[in-house]
Amino acid sequence: MRVASFLTAVAFAAGALAGPIYSRTTQVTDVKCTDPNTTLDSHTSNVALLQICGGIAGSIQKCQGNPTTTTGESGNVRFSITPVVQGATINVSKGRWEQGIKAAFAVCGQNKPFEATFDKGASTGDIRVTYGPK
Template sequence: MRVASFITALTLALGAVASPIYRRATVTNIQCTDPNTTLDFHTTNVALLQICGGIAGKIQKCQGAPTSTTGKSGNVQFSLTPTVSGATINISKGRWEQGIKAAFAQCGQGKPFTATIQGGASQGDIAVKLEKV
């Protein structure tokens, strides 16, 4: 019994040390826009990685400082725009994925929404829209 308790405590301690320390993305203004529509899980995930011309693999941040971007796959599209006019998008992959997870937590996985992700632009925040097109 004592060995099992020790192993459990050690596992938890090592997990805490190995876990990355970072600030979670703050997401505001989440609006579930079409709760009766469910978007295909795979197609939504592919679209999620298509923002900024592709943010998959080793790319860790939106490249090229665009003033807007979309990620589209099949009939699913993410649209991103800075909330400050003239700002450019420089969102990191981690902030982007955290923001999407927060919106899905409120609206449901694969449900259309609009939201604002704090930061991720040269000035201000990022407005996000997930929709069926």
């Protein structure tokens, strides 16, 4: 009986592990590629990406302080974020933020300026993101 229980547990675990793994993705809508002829520096863009909300680098996993607008800037690059719903505050997580950037880049091209709406990311509703040169 012990062997049968063990084999049942192994079969259950193998079935669970064999199932598909789905990653959470951030829906990005209303993407407008604002300057397809410009490619911004990737390192400068990555630094600016982590400067939103006063900085979300390192162990910080979510926008702090509930701002109503925020920018991330480095060199000649700027990310600007505003909630779509007036009066809402920005509370985007680092994961959702980075997924949204990747999704917008997939539409416009890596490090190409854009404007887009990222699903959720605010106390109420979505956030509007602008990425481009200062």
